Amino acid sequence: MKRLVPYWIAAVAGFVLIVSHFIPDSQGWGEVAAIWFDILQAIAFILGGGNLIKIHLKKASDRPAGWGYSVVVLVSFLTVLSVGLLKVGVPPAPIQEYYGESFAPLPLASIPASQVFTVPGSIPEKVSFLRFRQVRAKVHASVRAQLREEGGQITFRGWMRGNQRTQLLGYKEQLAWQCNIENLFDASQAKDELAGRIQYYVDHSVLSFKGHMNEEQRDALLAFDGDASWEAAVNELYDKSQATTDVRVDEVPPLFDPDALPANVSYDAGTLSVRGPMNAGQRGQLVGLFPTARPVDGSARTALLDELRALGPVETEQVAAFDRLLDGLWSVESLTHVLDEAAKAQEEDKTACEMLDEQVAGVTDIDPQKMPGDGRTLNRAQVAALGRFAEDESLTIGGLVAMLREAGDLSGAQERALRRFLGPVPTAGTLRKSLCFAMMKVDDFEGRRLTLNEGQHDLLLADYRAQAAWRHAMRGLMRRAHTVKFPWSGEYNAQGAPFWWLYEYMFKPLQATIFAMLAFYVASAAFRAFRAKNIEAILLLSTAFIILLGRTFAGVWMTSWIADDSAFAGLKVENLSMYIMQVFNTAGNRAIMIGIALGITSTSLKVLLGVDRSYLGSAQE
Amino acid sequence: MLTLLVLGVLSVVAIAAVFKHHDFFKSLDRRWIFLLMLVAVAIPILFQLSFPEKATGLAQAVFDEIEALEEGAPVLLAFDFDPGSEGELGPMATAFTRHCCEKKLKMYYLSLWPVGPQMIEDSINRVIKSDFPTLEYGQDYVNLGYKPGNEGVIKVIVTDLRELYTTDAKGTNIDQIPMMAGIKSVQDFDLVINVSAGYAGTKEWVQYAATPYKEQIRIVAGCTGVQAPLLYPYIPEQLPGLLGAIKGAAEYEKLVVDMYTPEGETPDPKYLEGIRRMGPQLVAHVLMIVLIIAGNIIFFVEKKREAQR
Numbered sequence: 001m002k003r004l005v006p007y008w009i010a011a012v013a014g015f016v017l018i019v020s021h022f023i024p025d026s027q028g029w030g031e032v033a034a035i036w037f038d039i040l041q042a043i044a045f046i047l048g049g050g051n052l053i054k055i056h057l058k059k060a061s062d063r064p065a066g067w068g069y070s071v072v073v074l075v076s077f078l079t080v081l082s083v084g085l086l087k088v089g090v091p092p093a094p095i096q097e098y099y100g101e102s103f104a105p106l107p108l109a110s111i112p113a114s115q116v117f118t119v120p121g122s123i124p125e126k127v128s129f130l131r132f133r134q135v136r137a138k139v140h141a142s143v144r145a146q147l148r149e150e151g152g153q154i155t156f157r158g159w160m161r162g163n164q165r166t167q168l169l170g171y172k173e174q175l176a177w178q179c180n181i182e183n184l185f186d187a188s189q190a191k192d193e194l195a196g197r198i199q200y201y202v203d204h205s206v207l208s209f210k211g212h213m214n215e216e217q218r219d220a221l222l223a224f225d226g227d228a229s230w231e232a233a234v235n236e237l238y239d240k241s242q243a244t245t246d247v248r249v250d251e252v253p254p255l256f257d258p259d260a261l262p263a264n265v266s267y268d269a270g271t272l273s274v275r276g277p278m279n280a281g282q283r284g285q286l287v288g289l290f291p292t293a294r295p296v297d298g299s300a301r302t303a304l305l306d307e308l309r310a311l312g313p314v315e316t317e318q319v320a321a322f323d324r325l326l327d328g329l330w331s332v333e334s335l336t337h338v339l340d341e342a343a344k345a346q347e348e349d350k351t352a353c354e355m356l357d358e359q360v361a362g363v364t365d366i367d368p369q370k371m372p373g374d375g376r377t378l379n380r381a382q383v384a385a386l387g388r389f390a391e392d393e394s395l396t397i398g399g400l401v402a403m404l405r406e407a408g409d410l411s412g413a414q415e416r417a418l419r420r421f422l423g424p425v426p427t428a429g430t431l432r433k434s435l436c437f438a439m440m441k442v443d444d445f446e447g448r449r450l451t452l453n454e455g456q457h458d459l460l461l462a463d464y465r466a467q468a469a470w471r472h473a474m475r476g477l478m479r480r481a482h483t484v485k486f487p488w489s490g491e492y493n494a495q496g497a498p499f500w501w502l503y504e505y506m507f508k509p510l511q512a513t514i515f516a517m518l519a520f521y522v523a524s525a526a527f528r529a530f531r532a533k534n535i536e537a538i539l540l541l542s543t544a545f546i547i548l549l550g551r552t553f554a555g556v557w558m559t560s561w562i563a564d565d566s567a568f569a570g571l572k573v574e575n576l577s578m579y580i581m582q583v584f585n586t587a588g589n590r591a592i593m594i595g596i597a598l599g600i601t602s603t604s605l606k607v608l609l610g611v612d613r614s615y616l617g618s619a620q621e
Numbered sequence: 622m623l624t625l626l627v628l629g630v631l632s633v634v635a636i637a638a639v640f641k642h643h644d645f646f647k648s649l650d651r652r653w654i655f656l657l658m659l660v661a662v663a664i665p666i667l668f669q670l671s672f673p674e675k676a677t678g679l680a681q682a683v684f685d686e687i688e689a690l691e692e693g694a695p696v697l698l699a700f701d702f703d704p705g706s707e708g709e710l711g712p713m714a715t716a717f718t719r720h721c722c723e724k725k726l727k728m729y730y731l732s733l734w735p736v737g738p739q740m741i742e743d744s745i746n747r748v749i750k751s752d753f754p755t756l757e758y759g760q761d762y763v764n765l766g767y768k769p770g771n772e773g774v775i776k777v778i779v780t781d782l783r784e785l786y787t788t789d790a791k792g793t794n795i796d797q798i799p800m801m802a803g804i805k806s807v808q809d810f811d812l813v814i815n816v817s818a819g820y821a822g823t824k825e826w827v828q829y830a831a832t833p834y835k836e837q838i839r840i841v842a843g844c845t846g847v848q849a850p851l852l853y854p855y856i857p858e859q860l861p862g863l864l865g866a867i868k869g870a871a872e873y874e875k876l877v878v879d880m881y882t883p884e885g886e887t888p889d890p891k892y893l894e895g896i897r898r899m900g901p902q903l904v905a906h907v908l909m910i911v912l913i914i915a916g917n918i919i920f921f922v923e924k925k926r927e928a929q930r
Contacts (some may be wrong), residue, residue, distance in 0.1 A: 515706065
């Protein structure tokens, strides 16, 4: 029995793979067999680890010569295993941490009845296929618990999130259902002072509040007809969002305005404070207080070059690199063109309700897209506003949008295009840093790498240093204002974690060293063992010389006197080397491979038919 | 040229010295040979010796296969190697990534080797994050990570990728990654680029992916020197292009650098790493030849002596 079971497993798996290879309908069987193979392979890793411990523990216990190496292996193995499995020193995964939100545990049933939203309708049935079987599909797991159908109504408990809406819309491509979901989504959004602030994560059974909660918001939440758990959760969220985190800043950015900070952020005498958690948007707002790089015209370029020349030499090649970089910057004309293009009517998707209305009205060929009214291209005042923005570094992108709106019409598509255009443009400090590196990446006419002196470095990098320090402070502020929710969610090999250090500074160099040592042993072997003892050895030696030379420029150089188009071009070392590889090597290898394949076929058949059972541990049953 | 002349003269002098003092060299301690190899490798590194490269047909074929792809075409980059073979394969992995970025291809990375994901991360950090920062994870490139099972993995994902890859290397659900929409199996990729250091690697990709689905799956590869002879039998039907060891990497690097370095700009040294590593290889190969000749001189002199006795 001990041998019969593995034998049958091997035989059945083998035949399934053969059959699935030749019969397309049974391809799925082959996949299942291959997946089991992968699972077994993964289990083999665990067995391998156990075996390694057993062998080396025995060696360490018996203490034969070299037993110390076994101890090193064991210690290394256990260290890496424990550091990796326990995720020692690993920061939590940002995607799981819900930065800017506070959590309080709350069962789904405790969400107040007033926060259960309904629309008339029903959840349609959907059939899908799972492994050749017809099954009734369920709505996505992220919404299943919150969605119900009761008395001809679809109800949703809590506040529907954007991704839940997407999942529900994708559940069934049916206009009536999708329209119901659109209506349900609109109905289930928190209103007024709670808009966009309150959420419920059913997977974690937690109530979440974004940012700092003020007393009005707390009272609004408590005013819902919730039970004691609800009240406790709201109070917990309120308490959690009251904590204040400070950071000391030596210098504030050029566009910093204490009166324009987010509501929960304040600045007083070199200290920036945030109440409650800080989200990525707020951090982005603070980090982005540096001016976007503006086009640099001839006089500004000359002025900057003069400043650099006053501090040290600037070579012609460096000026060329300087100009090349600045020539690639944006211009008022290009931005005007982008905004005018965005003003042209672009098709937009219709909502499911709009399409349903058309269907009810009897339209048979429904176009899923609509053409909104034409936008207007920029007027003169707006183009002038763009020009002012290009010249005045104290203006922000938000300020530019306000100026454009004041000067004329600006559609949503145009504002999006504007932000998309200026978003990737570097800040003025980053641009100067890029200039610095570009001027150090060029060679002079003699091929010498050019450089800049310390004063020139300082001039070009000063703004970037200030920007980096501010950004570092803001990242630190966000991290410190955050309460870790899932400490084990990070990747075991996250950069800077102990496992990463072990890999980067021990495993990697050690493995590379072991591999590199081959060169020394091969050299020694070449001197001692590679002898022209007979004809076969001479052939082998000659081939080795041609290949060794053909794989480097030495071979090319040695026979460079033979013209490429001459009748003897085939005798050039690099061509000889290629010929040997493509003809003799390929022919020999193909013969060996065909032989091996025939051998594998016959051995496999013997194994599958039970003739050869040696793989079970013995040649005899 | 001067370097090669000097090298040639030194080789001749060394061989003559062995001929004259073969009794001394007969019992030469192997540590002297180790030292010679160290010097042979160190000098080109210290003096930054590099030599011109000319692309051979196979490197050109690899380049052309990638070059022929349309912008936005999905490409599977299977990095099946580890730090031990990084010396040979790292430069070609860097060059492949750069070429794909320049061509604006969608890059899907995976590995059949346990430490392959770190090699992938290295490439992503070295090329994409530093030189193509506008490329977005999940939109332009994704790291699907490592799966155990060697050729078993290939066998499954050639027909259904989601059977094994339910998340990416960071644990994000594959259905939430925008660029995974429309990718059902390896057959949906326009090209598979494999960088291989052994088993499982190019041979398995050819046998289990490119051969059974020859109409749907095209593959080009870069491999270590010892693997290259074993892969030649698959050229060109099952494997249209192959980069063999650091020589192949250097040739391919040259093609990429020539095509994509703006005029007047010096290429970043990380994109010339293969060419740089060919310097030590050249001197080491010449040393090997000198050692073989020296060993044979000693052998024949000894043989002659024995015959005289």
